[in-house]
Amino acid sequence: MNLGKLILRLVVGGLFVGHGLQKLRGSFGGPGIDAMSGAMESMNMRPGRRNAFLAGGTETAGGVALALGFLTPVAAAGLISTMITAIRKVHWKNGVWNGGGGFEYNAVLIAAVAALSDDGPGTVSIDAALGKRRWGTFGVVFALVGGIVGSIAAVELGRRGGTPFGDPGDGPSSDDDGPADGPDDALTSSEEPEGMLPADSEEVAAESGAA
Secondary structure: OHHHHHHHHHHHHHHHHHHHHHHHHOHHHOOHHHHHHHHHHHOOOOOHHHHHHHHHHHHHHHHHHHHHOOOHHHHHHHHHHHHHHHHHHHHHHHOOOHHHOOOHHHHHHHHHHHHHHHHOOOOOOHHHHOOOOOOHHHHHHHHHHHHHHHHHHHHHHHHOOOOOOOOHHHOOOOOOOOOOOOHHHHHHHHOOOOOOOHHHHHHHHHHHOOO
16 A cells, blocks of 8 residues: 555656646646736736746645655645636536546546545655654645635635735726726727636646646
8 A cells, every 4th residue: 555655646746746847837838937827817816927836836846745745734735725726717617527628637636635645645755754654634634624725715815916905906096087098098998908818728727737
């Protein structure tokens, strides 16, 4: 069983590292940070660049920690958070199966890291070397609850523009005397926003593997 856990950690952790590097550096045919920033913006995860860095960084660091068997429930909580967010933002509306863009793959990864948080990463791990071969119920509850809370916080902060109370500048100006849009203003407001359109965001997210 220890060999099985080692294989599971190396495969799942390694895949997460790959997905993270796809976002951060464009490695392995990934979109890179600029495309992911636009995708995050169009998915209402603002500011897009910061959220792209957070998603890619969490997957990369969490994947490394999982592969090494280091603080497994903490690593799992971060990874579960990214998977739940991907399901909520991209895959849920597509149903279960991966062939149709559903959340099958994300659900399997959540189950795998949750299981490792419960039964432990095995004897060939940093956790075991530190005297923590098995985390038990505490480990899996911490991973799942931490992942859920992390996703809720990320989505809500993204919706508010990255601040707990939103951007004060979003509302109407107090010294606005009324409509002042001239022809130039109307033209500017009709132009396409910078970044990616929603359809493009789903394609980029799917290509990066985290969504």
